[in-house]
Amino acid sequence: MRIAILSDIHGNLEALTSVLQDLEERRVETTICLGDCVGYGPDPEEVIQVIRERGIQCILGNHELGLIDQDHGLHFNPAALLSLRLTRKFLSRNSFDYIRGLPKTLTVAGALCVHGCPPDSVTRYLFDVPDGDLALILGNLPKRVCFVGHTHELKLVTCHEGKVSRAPLPEGILRLAAGPRYVVNAGSVGQPRDGNNNAKYVVWDTEAETLDVRFVPYDIAATVRKILAGGFPEYNAQRLW
Numbered sequence: 001m002r003i004a005i006l007s008d009i010h011g012n013l014e015a016l017t018s019v020l021q022d023l024e025e026r027r028v029e030t031t032i033c034l035g036d037c038v039g040y041g042p043d044p045e046e047v048i049q050v051i052r053e054r055g056i057q058c059i060l061g062n063h064e065l066g067l068i069d070q071d072h073g074l075h076f077n078p079a080a081l082l083s084l085r086l087t088r089k090f091l092s093r094n095s096f097d098y099i100r101g102l103p104k105t106l107t108v109a110g111a112l113c114v115h116g117c118p119p120d121s122v123t124r125y126l127f128d129v130p131d132g133d134l135a136l137i138l139g140n141l142p143k144r145v146c147f148v149g150h151t152h153e154l155k156l157v158t159c160h161e162g163k164v165s166r167a168p169l170p171e172g173i174l175r176l177a178a179g180p181r182y183v184v185n186a187g188s189v190g191q192p193r194d195g196n197n198n199a200k201y202v203v204w205d206t207e208a209e210t211l212d213v214r215f216v217p218y219d220i221a222a223t224v225r226k227i228l229a230g231g232f233p234e235y236n237a238q239r240l241w
Helices: 013-023 044-053 062-068 078-090 093-100 131-140 220-229 234-238
Strands: 002-006 030-033 105-108 111-114 145-148 154-160 163-168 172-175 181-186 199-205 210-216
Touching (some): 002 013, 013 220, 030 105, 062 078, 131 154, 131 181
Parallel strands (some): 111 145
Antiparallel strands (some): 002 199, 154 163, 154 181, 172 210, 199 210
């Protein structure tokens, strides 16, 4: 089974459109979104509509949580909080209802999907978890593979015999060994933070036990213009480059 794993689209319709076009050549059977469809970007309503129309299964991200739980929204930095307030204005009631119904986790083909950190945290960053704690978490999980987002950085965490190692995920195909447990950070479609401005996502082949890490160019300038025209913080536009 070939499964596309997307994360952190953040209202970037141009990036999402280019990724979905790239997906057409990958022969995937299902697509999963790890949350944060909205926030920062200018097209939250359009992104959610595409997600729903394509039948993409999605889980709750911290930006969706900030929309439906205003107490959580207070933990955002000023630029993210302003973006969240603008996002609320652009979303329809149907989209709010959809967001309220998103689950915190999802299991697909025996893998756990969660936005922040396993087993079920929407808000905890993977890089904030010490190796010893992460080894215990993964050792107690019934799943061998877990997919996360939230950091906007592609990363592969390997846990074998109680030892944890972390490494960047480069573009291309990587084979997973049979013994270790893995946490795969799928990066970001709409706002990468790894020094490369292409949209990023991962295709997991469950039979071949491979990850195909995809780097997809898109029309960044078009997204930047819409961010500025929509009154979002200029920083949201600058960080796309």
